[in-house]
Amino acid sequence: RKEVEQDPGPFNVPEGATVAFNCTYSNSASQSFFWYRQDCRKEPKLLMSVYSSGNEDGRFTAQLNRASQYISLLIRDSKLSDSATYLCVVNHSGNTPLVFGKGTRLSVIA
Amino acid sequence: EPEVTQTPSHQVTQMGQEVILRCVPISNHLYFYWYRQILGQKVEFLVSFYNNEISEKSEIFDDQFSVERPDGSNFTLKIRSTKLEDSAMYFCASRGNRGLGGGSPYEQYFGPGTRLTVT
Numbered sequence: 001r002k003e004v005e006q007d008p009g010p011f012n013v014p015e016g017a018t019v020a021f022n023c024t025y026s027n028s029a030s031q032s033f034f035w036y037r038q039d040c041r042k043e044p045k046l047l048m049s050v051y052s053s054g055n056e057d058g059r060f061t062a063q064l065n066r067a068s069q070y071i072s073l074l075i076r077d078s079k080l081s082d083s084a085t086y087l088c089v090v091n092h093s094g095n096t097p098l099v100f101g102k103g104t105r106l107s108v109i110a
Numbered sequence: 111e112p113e114v115t116q117t118p119s120h121q122v123t124q125m126g127q128e129v130i131l132r133c134v135p136i137s138n139h140l141y142f143y144w145y146r147q148i149l150g151q152k153v154e155f156l157v158s159f160y161n162n163e164i165s166e167k168s169e170i171f172d173d174q175f176s177v178e179r180p181d182g183s184n185f186t187l188k189i190r191s192t193k194l195e196d197s198a199m200y201f202c203a204s205r206g207n208r209g210l211g212g213g214s215p216y217e218q219y220f221g222p223g224t225r226l227t228v229t
Contacts, residue, residue, distance in 0.1 A: 032216040043201055043223050044153060049214040087153070091216050095165060097143060097155035098203075098218055 003027060004101035006088050012107045017078050021104045023071045023088030032091035033064055035073050037084045038103060044087055047073075078108045112136045112210065114221035116202050122227045123192055131187045131224045133202030136210075142185045143203040143218060144177065146170070153201070159185065192228045199223040 006023045013019050025033075033050040048055065050062040050071055061074040071088055085103040092099070115134045123129050135142050144156040157167045157177055164177065176188045185204075189196055202221040209217035 032214055034214075034217065041199070041225075043220040046209075046217055046219065049209065049217060051214075094216050095141070095158070095160070097158055097166060097168070098145075098153075099155070100153040102152045 002101075003099050004088055004090050006086075006101040006104045008102060008104060010105040010107055012109055013078055014109055015078055015080060017108075018074065018076050019078055019106065020075075021073045021086055021088075021106075023073075023101055025069050025071070025088075025090045025099075027090070027092055027099075028066075028069060029092060030069075030090045031093050033062075033071050034089040034091070034098070035060075035062055035071075036087040036089055036100075038087055039084050044089075044100075047086070075106075078106075080108050080110060082106060083108045114202055114204055114219055116200075116221035116224050118224055119222065120225045120227070122229065125194060125228055126191050128188065128190050129192055129226065131189075131200050131202075131226070133185045133187075133221055134183050135185055135202065135204030136206065136219060137183070139204035139206040139219075141165075141205045141218075142179070143205075144187045145201045145203060145220075146198040147201065147223075148198045156187070156200075189226075192226075194228050197226055197228045199225050 035047040036044040037047045038044045054063045059076045063072045087103045088101040142159040147153045158165045201223045203218040205218045
Protein backbone atom coordinates (compact mmCIF):
# COMPACT_ATOMS: atom_id res chain seq x y z
CA ARG A 1 0.00 0.00 0.00
CA LYS A 2 1.38 3.40 -0.98
CA GLU A 3 2.22 5.67 1.93
CA VAL A 4 0.63 8.80 0.49
CA GLU A 5 -1.98 8.48 -2.24
CA GLN A 6 -3.36 11.19 -4.44
CA ASP A 7 -5.55 11.30 -7.53
CA PRO A 8 -3.04 12.20 -10.28
CA GLY A 9 -5.59 14.21 -12.25
CA PRO A 10 -5.32 16.24 -14.36
CA PHE A 11 -7.99 18.54 -13.06
CA ASN A 12 -8.89 21.02 -15.80
CA VAL A 13 -10.94 23.89 -14.42
CA PRO A 14 -11.96 27.34 -15.69
CA GLU A 15 -10.67 30.50 -14.07
CA GLY A 16 -12.72 31.41 -11.03
CA ALA A 17 -13.72 27.85 -10.25
CA THR A 18 -13.35 26.14 -6.90
CA VAL A 19 -11.38 22.91 -6.92
CA ALA A 20 -10.63 20.38 -4.19
CA PHE A 21 -7.87 17.81 -3.91
CA ASN A 22 -7.78 14.88 -1.55
CA CYS A 23 -5.02 12.74 -0.18
CA THR A 24 -4.85 9.69 2.08
CA TYR A 25 -1.90 8.48 4.12
CA SER A 26 -1.25 5.01 5.48
CA ASN A 27 0.82 5.64 8.62
CA SER A 28 -1.57 6.46 11.45
CA ALA A 29 1.37 7.71 13.56
CA SER A 30 2.09 10.55 11.11
CA GLN A 31 2.56 13.85 12.88
CA SER A 32 2.91 16.66 10.36
CA PHE A 33 1.13 17.34 7.11
CA PHE A 34 1.82 19.74 4.27
CA TRP A 35 0.76 20.80 0.84
CA TYR A 36 3.55 21.71 -1.54
CA ARG A 37 3.20 23.07 -5.03
CA GLN A 38 5.55 22.02 -7.84
CA ASP A 39 5.80 23.69 -11.21
CA CYS A 40 7.18 21.71 -14.14
CA ARG A 41 10.86 20.84 -13.57
CA LYS A 42 11.07 23.10 -10.52
CA GLU A 43 11.47 22.47 -6.82
CA PRO A 44 8.57 21.74 -4.45
CA LYS A 45 7.50 24.98 -2.79
CA LEU A 46 5.70 24.90 0.54
CA LEU A 47 2.12 26.05 0.10
CA MET A 48 0.91 25.47 3.65
CA SER A 49 1.18 23.26 6.68
CA VAL A 50 -2.03 21.45 7.62
CA TYR A 51 -3.22 21.57 11.19
CA SER A 52 -5.82 19.45 12.96
CA SER A 53 -8.14 22.41 13.32
CA GLY A 54 -7.93 23.18 9.61
CA ASN A 55 -6.34 26.33 8.29
CA GLU A 56 -6.85 28.94 5.64
CA ASP A 57 -4.44 31.14 3.73
CA GLY A 58 -6.21 33.48 1.35
CA ARG A 59 -7.92 31.39 -1.32
CA PHE A 60 -6.47 28.14 0.03
CA THR A 61 -8.02 26.02 2.77
CA ALA A 62 -6.52 22.81 4.14
CA GLN A 63 -8.26 20.23 6.30
CA LEU A 64 -6.98 17.21 8.17
CA ASN A 65 -9.05 14.24 9.32
CA ARG A 66 -6.82 12.05 11.48
CA ALA A 67 -9.49 9.41 12.07
CA SER A 68 -9.85 8.81 8.32
CA GLN A 69 -6.16 9.58 7.57
CA TYR A 70 -7.27 12.07 4.98
CA ILE A 71 -6.05 15.54 4.00
CA SER A 72 -7.72 17.99 1.65
CA LEU A 73 -6.88 21.21 -0.12
CA LEU A 74 -9.52 23.59 -1.44
CA ILE A 75 -8.65 26.36 -3.87
CA ARG A 76 -11.26 29.05 -4.38
CA ASP A 77 -11.44 31.51 -7.29
CA SER A 78 -8.78 29.64 -9.31
CA LYS A 79 -6.23 31.74 -11.18
CA LEU A 80 -4.23 30.78 -14.26
CA SER A 81 -1.13 30.98 -12.04
CA ASP A 82 -2.49 28.19 -9.83
CA SER A 83 -1.73 25.70 -12.63
CA ALA A 84 0.83 23.32 -11.13
CA THR A 85 1.16 19.93 -9.47
CA TYR A 86 0.02 19.86 -5.85
CA LEU A 87 1.95 17.49 -3.61
CA CYS A 88 0.52 16.01 -0.44
CA VAL A 89 3.36 15.49 2.03
CA VAL A 90 3.49 13.71 5.36
CA ASN A 91 6.07 13.55 8.12
CA HIS A 92 6.00 10.64 10.58
CA SER A 93 7.72 12.59 13.32
CA GLY A 94 9.70 15.80 13.59
CA ASN A 95 13.12 14.65 12.49
CA THR A 96 12.06 12.04 9.97
CA PRO A 97 12.10 12.76 6.24
CA LEU A 98 9.13 14.01 4.29
CA VAL A 99 7.09 11.40 2.45
CA PHE A 100 5.63 12.69 -0.79
CA GLY A 101 2.60 11.70 -2.79
CA LYS A 102 2.93 11.63 -6.57
CA GLY A 103 0.94 14.83 -6.85
CA THR A 104 -2.27 16.03 -8.45
CA ARG A 105 -1.96 18.10 -11.60
CA LEU A 106 -4.13 21.17 -11.93
CA SER A 107 -4.66 23.17 -15.11
CA VAL A 108 -6.64 26.38 -14.84
CA ILE A 109 -7.99 27.42 -18.21
CA ALA A 110 -8.93 30.95 -19.33
CA GLU B 111 13.19 36.02 1.81
CA PRO B 112 15.88 33.50 2.78
CA GLU B 113 16.32 30.64 0.33
CA VAL B 114 18.26 27.46 -0.29
CA THR B 115 20.64 27.66 -3.24
CA GLN B 116 22.16 24.82 -5.26
CA THR B 117 24.93 24.54 -7.83
CA PRO B 118 25.25 23.59 -10.57
CA SER B 119 21.76 23.84 -12.01
CA HIS B 120 22.59 21.14 -14.56
CA GLN B 121 25.38 18.58 -14.56
CA VAL B 122 26.12 16.17 -17.37
CA THR B 123 28.54 13.36 -16.62
CA GLN B 124 29.63 10.07 -18.06
CA MET B 125 28.81 6.78 -16.40
CA GLY B 126 31.44 5.86 -13.84
CA GLN B 127 32.47 9.44 -13.09
CA GLU B 128 32.16 11.14 -9.72
CA VAL B 129 29.98 14.21 -9.21
CA ILE B 130 29.60 16.63 -6.33
CA LEU B 131 26.37 18.54 -5.94
CA ARG B 132 26.49 21.63 -3.77
CA CYS B 133 23.91 23.30 -1.58
CA VAL B 134 23.86 26.35 0.65
CA PRO B 135 21.02 25.89 3.15
CA ILE B 136 19.17 28.76 4.80
CA SER B 137 21.65 30.36 7.17
CA ASN B 138 20.24 29.60 10.61
CA HIS B 139 18.89 26.16 9.71
CA LEU B 140 20.25 23.09 11.46
CA TYR B 141 18.69 20.14 9.62
CA PHE B 142 19.67 19.33 6.07
CA TYR B 143 18.30 16.87 3.56
CA TRP B 144 18.86 15.53 0.07
CA TYR B 145 15.97 14.26 -2.02
CA ARG B 146 15.81 13.17 -5.63
CA GLN B 147 13.10 13.06 -8.26
CA ILE B 148 13.38 10.88 -11.34
CA LEU B 149 11.46 12.41 -14.25
CA GLY B 150 7.75 11.67 -13.94
CA GLN B 151 8.08 10.12 -10.49
CA LYS B 152 7.57 11.31 -6.94
CA VAL B 153 10.13 13.05 -4.76
CA GLU B 154 12.17 10.47 -2.79
CA PHE B 155 14.23 10.94 0.34
CA LEU B 156 17.93 10.16 0.24
CA VAL B 157 19.55 11.35 3.48
CA SER B 158 19.19 13.69 6.42
CA PHE B 159 22.03 15.39 8.28
CA TYR B 160 22.13 17.05 11.66
CA ASN B 161 24.90 18.03 14.04
CA ASN B 162 27.57 17.03 11.52
CA GLU B 163 26.38 13.50 11.06
CA ILE B 164 23.87 11.50 9.07
CA SER B 165 20.68 11.07 11.07
CA GLU B 166 18.78 8.90 8.61
CA LYS B 167 19.26 7.47 5.13
CA SER B 168 17.08 5.59 2.68
CA GLU B 169 17.76 2.38 0.81
CA ILE B 170 18.70 4.48 -2.21
CA PHE B 171 21.60 6.04 -0.28
CA ASP B 172 24.09 3.22 -0.70
CA ASP B 173 27.89 3.24 -0.56
CA GLN B 174 28.22 5.25 -3.77
CA PHE B 175 26.70 8.26 -2.00
CA SER B 176 28.20 10.46 0.70
CA VAL B 177 27.39 13.81 2.25
CA GLU B 178 29.55 16.41 3.87
CA ARG B 179 29.27 19.80 5.46
CA PRO B 180 32.81 21.03 4.77
CA ASP B 181 32.31 24.49 6.29
CA GLY B 182 29.63 26.52 8.02
CA SER B 183 27.59 27.13 4.89
CA ASN B 184 27.95 24.39 2.28
CA PHE B 185 26.30 20.98 2.26
CA THR B 186 27.42 18.57 -0.46
CA LEU B 187 26.26 15.31 -1.97
CA LYS B 188 28.91 13.21 -3.66
CA ILE B 189 28.02 10.38 -6.01
CA ARG B 190 30.94 8.10 -6.80
CA SER B 191 30.92 6.07 -10.00
CA THR B 192 27.62 7.37 -11.37
CA LYS B 193 25.17 5.02 -13.07
CA LEU B 194 22.60 5.75 -15.76
CA GLU B 195 19.82 5.32 -13.21
CA ASP B 196 21.26 8.15 -11.11
CA SER B 197 19.89 10.60 -13.70
CA ALA B 198 17.37 12.72 -11.79
CA MET B 199 16.74 16.10 -10.19
CA TYR B 200 18.52 16.32 -6.84
CA PHE B 201 16.99 18.68 -4.32
CA CYS B 202 18.58 19.95 -1.16
CA ALA B 203 16.28 21.03 1.67
CA SER B 204 16.76 22.57 5.09
CA ARG B 205 14.71 23.34 8.14
CA GLY B 206 15.17 25.30 11.32
CA ASN B 207 13.41 25.19 14.63
CA ARG B 208 10.56 27.25 13.27
CA GLY B 209 8.90 27.68 9.88
CA LEU B 210 9.88 30.80 7.94
CA GLY B 211 6.47 32.33 8.41
CA GLY B 212 6.34 31.28 12.04
CA GLY B 213 4.71 28.03 10.98
CA SER B 214 5.38 24.41 11.81
CA PRO B 215 8.98 23.70 12.88
CA TYR B 216 8.96 20.69 10.57
CA GLU B 217 8.54 22.69 7.38
CA GLN B 218 11.34 21.96 4.93
CA TYR B 219 12.45 24.45 2.29
CA PHE B 220 13.82 23.22 -0.99
CA GLY B 221 16.53 24.54 -3.28
CA PRO B 222 15.97 24.84 -7.05
CA GLY B 223 17.64 21.50 -7.68
CA THR B 224 20.48 20.14 -9.77
CA ARG B 225 19.50 18.21 -12.86
CA LEU B 226 21.97 15.34 -13.16
CA THR B 227 22.23 13.59 -16.51
CA VAL B 228 24.41 10.49 -16.69
CA THR B 229 25.29 9.39 -20.22
